[in-house]
Amino acid sequence: MRVDRDEVRRIADLARLGIDDVEVDRLTDEMNRILEYANRLRGVEGEPEAPEMNDPHDAGVSGGTRSIEVERPDALSDGIASFAPQEADGFFVVPPLPGMSEDRKRGQPEVDG
């Protein structure tokens, strides 16, 4: 499987990356070299039965199960104000985003990101 320049542009769009024509050419070439290597995975069959380990506590990569008790992150214990310059009703107030209507921008702080 190979990618062409249009495919690379489409992927960049999905990934929210703005890339110019020079980068499109470079990335097309590099991605094809890497994908050629990744194509070695073609035809790999699954292996559903994992051999048992002696250690009954072995959790492998699956890790353990999480306690039902949920601890409040300590970050929030210092107050929401420590995260951002302004908050309102439990939300962060962020600088207005481009393209938003003037109506919705009102009441936003003058903060330059």
Added chain:
Amino acid sequence: MQAFRGAVDRIREAEYGPRGLNAFLRLSDKSDTDVSAEGALARVPIAVKDNMATLDMPTTCGSKVLEGYRSPFEATVVRRLREEGAWIVGKTNLDEFGMGSSTENSAFGPTLNPHDPGRVPGGSSGGSAAAVAAGYVTMALGSDTGGSVRQPAAFCGVVGIKPTYGRVSRYGLVAFASSLDQVGTLGRTVEDAARLLEVVAGHDPRDATSVDRPVPALAEAAAEGVEGLVIGVPQEYFPDSLDSELLERTNRVLGGLEELGAELRPVSLPNTELAIPCYYVLAPAEASSNLSRYDGVRYGVRHSGDDIQGMYERTRSEGLGAEVKRRIMLGTYALSAGYYDQYYGAAQKARVRIENDFRRVFQEGVDVLFTPTTPGPAFPLGERTADPVSMYLSDVYTVTANLAGIPAISVPIGVVDGLPVGGQILAPWWRETLMIAVAGTIERQMQESES
């Protein structure tokens, strides 16, 4: 362990002098007397990789997109260091977000290898490995997603440990590939690296993947022997193309272990050849999701655009480096409709096969496995930056431990072409003590052969 005074001034002088290594992105304003004299690491100078959150210093991940970013909370591993009196002297350089094997992908310039400034220190924890090797600090924290602690440890001639996945909390470690990332430790000696791990290991309710198991006496294990241990030697890690001097070093180490009563057993891990393609599909796939948060809204840098989409695209394009963009592109592609089964699905199947290879040999009575850490010594700066696949292949012996979740350690086994090389010991899940005992034994043998 050795604590030294005036370390920050000494590091500042060395780092900003003509022969600076660029190992640190930020040095602390604190001196040793600003920290507690109590605890397991009282006033021991320790460096922390700059992808772990600290309150007193910025956390940049080596990226322009987080330049100057200050976290409102501290990583669990950093908090544990402070509780034991550690003196955190600075934040170390890394490949941007941990993506790289040479520390050349840092937005703030490469780190140089203390053994030869014309060569890379390895990566992505290259700053941490160089800081330990240069004697700036006694120990350092790194993170290991595909070998990022062990490979730089080998290239810089120090010890590096990647613990079992779930052994150490990832809370406050900036995510790259969440199913593979694990905080690891580096030290001048096996005992130091093990002692640091003993401090930072343990269950943390703030990380759902951290596992509630007791932490064994890891530092003590460094003094244990190898008598009666079965050491597996996987043939796939010793190809005909292996550097002949490196092969000679590994054979000498294995011979020494056998003399001390270990049994050597040739084994096969037949799915090893799938490891690099598997890793370079899974890690970018996870990264493409984890790094979507750097969009100019929530963190760090923002570049304006004509509309929201334009703002996202400009922020990400100007804030992220070439390798990070490459991996985001690959990961987005591997997860996109029409290619998901072919790449991501196949890589997940390969991952289970690689894990089962290890499970089988351990089930058949092998206690630990011994391999080279890397196919050769540190390569020259700039040699592999234009060829991503050749850079990826420097991780060929280290990615399998991350894919399987097992612990592994790299210990110096001598020099090749005047540069340090490492031996890797891989152990079953949660059996760090076994690999630490073997590494400690190798370290003692190396000291004896030198004297």
